[in-house]
Amino acid sequence: MAAEAAPQREAAPAPIMAVRGLARAFGGIRAVDECTFDVRPGLITGLIGPNGAGKTTVFNLITGFLKADRGSILLRGKELLGLAPHEVERRGVVRTFQHLRLWSKMTVLENVLLGCATPMGESVFSLFLRTAAVRAEDTRARERAMEVLEFFGLAGRRHQLAEDLAYPEQKLLSMARIFATDAPVMLLDEPASGLDGESLRRIVPQVRRLVEHGKTVLLIEHNMELIAELSDVVVFLHQGRVLAAGAPAEITRDPALSEIYFGV
Amino acid sequence: MTAYLAHYLVMVGIYAILAVSLNLLIGYSGIFSLAHAAIYGIGAYASALVALKLGLGFWGGLVVAAGVGAFASALVAIPSLRVAGDYYVVASFGLQVVVLAVFMNWTDLTNGHAGLPGIPRPNVFGWVIDEPFEYVFLSVAFAALTYAVCWRLTNSAFGRVLQAIRDDEIAAQAMGKNVVQVKIVVASISSALGAMAGSLYAHYITYINPSSFALHESIFIASLVILGGSERLAGPIVGAFVLLAIPEALKFLAIPDTVAAPLRQVIYGALLVAFMLLRPEGLLGRARTQARDGR
Numbered sequence: 056m057a058a059e060a061a062p063q064r065e066a067a068p069a070p071i072m073a074v075r076g077l078a079r080a081f082g083g084i085r086a087v088d089e090c091t092f093d094v095r096p097g098l099i100t101g102l103i104g105p106n107g108a109g110k111t112t113v114f115n116l117i118t119g120f121l122k123a124d125r126g127s128i129l130l131r132g133k134e135l136l137g138l139a140p141h142e143v144e145r146r147g148v149v150r151t152f153q154h155l156r157l158w159s160k161m162t163v164l165e166n167v168l169l170g171c172a173t174p175m176g177e178s179v180f181s182l183f184l185r186t187a188a189v190r191a192e193d194t195r196a197r198e199r200a201m202e203v204l205e206f207f208g209l210a211g212r213r214h215q216l217a218e219d220l221a222y223p224e225q226k227l228l229s230m231a232r233i234f235a236t237d238a239p240v241m242l243l244d245e246p247a248s249g250l251d252g253e254s255l256r257r258i259v260p261q262v263r264r265l266v267e268h269g270k271t272v273l274l275i276e277h278n279m280e281l282i283a284e285l286s287d288v289v290v291f292l293h294q295g296r297v298l299a300a301g302a303p304a305e306i307t308r309d310p311a312l313s314e315i316y317f318g319v
Numbered sequence: 320m321t322a323y324l325a326h327y328l329v330m331v332g333i334y335a336i337l338a339v340s341l342n343l344l345i346g347y348s349g350i351f352s353l354a355h356a357a358i359y360g361i362g363a364y365a366s367a368l369v370a371l372k373l374g375l376g377f378w379g380g381l382v383v384a385a386g387v388g389a390f391a392s393a394l395v396a397i398p399s400l401r402v403a404g405d406y407y408v409v410a411s412f413g414l415q416v417v418v419l420a421v422f423m424n425w426t427d428l429t430n431g432h433a434g435l436p437g438i439p440r441p442n443v444f445g446w447v448i449d450e451p452f453e454y455v456f457l458s459v460a461f462a463a464l465t466y467a468v469c470w471r472l473t474n475s476a477f478g479r480v481l482q483a484i485r486d487d488e489i490a491a492q493a494m495g496k497n498v499v500q501v502k503i504v505v506a507s508i509s510s511a512l513g514a515m516a517g518s519l520y521a522h523y524i525t526y527i528n529p530s531s532f533a534l535h536e537s538i539f540i541a542s543l544v545i546l547g548g549s550e551r552l553a554g555p556i557v558g559a560f561v562l563l564a565i566p567e568a569l570k571f572l573a574i575p576d577t578v579a580a581p582l583r584q585v586i587y588g589a590l591l592v593a594f595m596l597l598r599p600e601g602l603l604g605r606a607r608t609q610a611r612d613g614r
Contacts, residue, residue, distance in 0.1 A: 118493060144495030156490040158483050168476070169483050169494055176476025179504060183471065193476065236495065
């Protein structure tokens with residue numbers, strides 16, 4: 056069942072990413088099984104489901120960290136399956152991790168700079184042969200990184216090590232560094248997990264602002280209130296299959312889905 | 320005494336090149352290599368052979384040495400770095416053993432244990448460098464060049480990627496960094512520089528044999544990095560100054576040669592253990608991260 060566009064929209068935009076018949080088994084366990092859904096541009100799509108539903112496996116399959124047994128993931132009509140993780144990023148899909156995976160011994164600014172495009176600075180030949188161009192690129196990257204840090208309210212922390220930030224700020228940094236890339240599709244793995252009420256009030260509007268700045272968001276989240284508040288479309292996953300997709304109100308009110316999710 | 324001091328400084332320069340280039344792998348990329356002596360040897364033999372058999376001069380030998388060193392390293396890096404960093408330790412150990420076996424057994428080419436004598440002194444733009452004192456300039460100039468190359472690499476976006484790979488390879492991949500390619504490139508650059516040190520050594524001593532490039536030499540070069548401090552570019556240079564001074568200091572004590580050699584190994588071993596326990600960051604200590612992105 057494919058996700059419908061948000062009901063408030065007159066005409067559903069064409070999907071930016073189309074997941075079709077995605078499957079992946081670990082031994083005898085089908086972690087993802089004929090999973091099909093759409094991610095539409097400029098919207099927040101929430102991927103929900105009980106523990107073990109296969110949500111993170113779907114993220115790992117999309118981003119190339121796991122190989123799919125079958126299926127297809129089309130980004131603007133081009134196949135992503137079979138690409139290495141760095142190639143997926145270059146095609147335009149970036150992700151955060153549940154356990155953040157920040158470069159903890161590097162500064163906040165360095166973490167974000169690694170998201171900024173610096174192809175010449177990363178090329179050994181350009182480093183030695185095109186020094187002026189590399190310097191200009193570095194200046195642009197630093198300006199971009201500072202804009203991103205301002206956007207996430209982390210500019211004042213730029214010289215601190217990532218490990219020295221408070222947990223909510225580390226969450227913001229994990230989003231900031233992928234926002235700094237030019238990738239249009241952002242996959243957020245539980246952006247609100249482990250946060251208290253006050254921190255949530257800081258993170259939630261930030262996720263909404265990502266979309267306002269032209270990004271498309273696919274997020275995994277367990278907090279149903281947050282899903283209802285944030286998502287334009289919800290995809291309900293159970294035992295690796297998409298059971299339902301639609302507007303958050305429809306999904307969260309469905310008694311059958313609630314029973315699967317909450318066991319009541 | 321001047322010649323003695325000059326010899327010490329020449330060797331410090333050569334080992335500084337080896338240690339700084341190895342630190343690109345150990346300190347900046349988190350890749351531990353046990354083959355740097357083999358790479359050093361490849362550089363020495365390549366340079367000596369092209370000088371003796373093809374009559375190629377110092378500069379030609381240097382270029383050939385760097386090229387062959389980088390190629391040998393890439394040959395091992397391409398399959399082993401595709402999997403995980405730890406495999407490189409084993410693969411580099413294999414390279415060390417194989418290369419030494421080639422030096423010892425391909426007698427038609429390398430003259431086996433007897434080694435290659437009569438390697439010509441370098442001719443640098445018409446200036447034949449045949450005094451240790453003159454060689455200090457050459458050795459220090461190449462050490463400075465190595466430092467400059469490594470400084471440029473590590474203080475750049477490329478250096479940031481290296482550190483990102485070292486600290487969390489998966490995060491680096493997710494951020495679009497081609498981890499395997501970067502590792503192969505850095506292993507090749509490190510080896511090209513290490514092989515260059517071999518070329519300098521061959522033209523300085525004018526005689527090479529396999530014993531100079533054995534496994535214990537790889538461990539010694541790694542010790543220079545660890546004791547000097549792998550988190551700073553200058554750490555391994557300090558390591559070279561200090562550790563090369565130890566055998567020289569022993570010469571001033573009334574110890575027979577048969578005791579001095581094993582004693583040297585005991586001192587190196589004890590120092591390594593002591594540093595691991597008391598000062599794991601090495602003599603120069605940790606880099607102040609905050610200063611790194613200050614402009």
